Amino acid sequence: MKWAEFRVHTTQEAVEPVSNILHEEGAAGVAIEDPKDLVTEWSVKFGEVYELSPDDYPTEGVMVKAYFPMNDAFERTIAEVKDRIKGLVAFDIPIAPGTTGYVEVNDDDWANAWKKYYHPVKVTDQIVIVPTWEDYHKKDHELIIELDPGMAFGTGTHPTTVLSLQALEESVKKGDAVIDVGTGSGVLALAAWKLGAERIHAYDLDDVAVTSARENFKLNDAENKIQIAQNNLLNGIEANSAHVVVANILAEVIVTFTDDAYRVVKPGGTFITSGIIERKEQLVKDKIEASGFTITAVQRQEGWVSIIAKKVNE
The missing domain is CATH 3.30.70.120 (Alpha-Beta Plaits)
Incomplete structure (x- = not known):
């Protein structure tokens, strides 16, 4: 052919x-x-x-x-x-x-x-993204995520994904419940699992993305550790059910569900957003704060922005 x-x-x-x-x-x-x-x-x-x-x-x-x-x-x-x-x-x-x-x-x-074009890349202090066909000798402190970029929606090396992974590394604690909204390749859900989260749900509206993420979970022996489902953002997700919600998607989409994110994040929990171009930063900040979150950190890389926000204890 x-x-x-x-x-x-x-x-x-x-x-x-x-x-x-x-x-x-x-x-x-x-x-x-x-x-x-x-x-x-x-x-x-x-x-x-x-x-x-x-x-x-x-x-x-x-x-x-x-x-x-x-x-x-x-x-x-x-x-x-x-x-x-x-x-x-x-x-x-x-x-x-x-x-x-x-x-x-x-x-x-x-x-x-x-x-x-794909080789092992260390994207945070701990996390290394390794293509499935590459040999990589892990160092003691490193967390390895294997991906097949042929079927993935994100290889883990784009600035928006790197910013999300760095924010997860700072935010996720052992035993946390984490929700990955718009999971794509599933790399953020995999990172949450590697960082010690125990109840992880990954959602995407696109059935192709759901299939891709599921295959990547299998590659990492995580298919029984991460729940994957087709869903429209956080529609129908239980209130106060996640310590961390992470969303690496377009700014225009993020601003449509910040209220839902506030409902779903536990008091004291974290909402991580990425996929935001710099000129949309203030738009997203305003909407996140209007929903009740307190912004605690903003990170930038190559014209992209990630925002870490907290839901204050109620």
């Missing part, structure tokens, strides 16, 4: 939403690369095949790559992908230039080509 290596040149802010779209549309693997490292590859290997010319290869921004089977549904799938990426603008996510292109690759080539 022929496969297409499909590329999207976009902004850092759009990396995770674009990656999610590619996964949802059936990509067999997704990789994020620094385009400045690949000018020669683009010019020599892809110059006559891609819709873009070598001169269009970016010196700024991010290139997101995905692999799709070139079957009867391919053209329809790519058209849908392009439409959905353009639709991100409606959520105030800059995608410019949003240019796309693809090249045909052989079945034997695509399966391993994207893996070269």
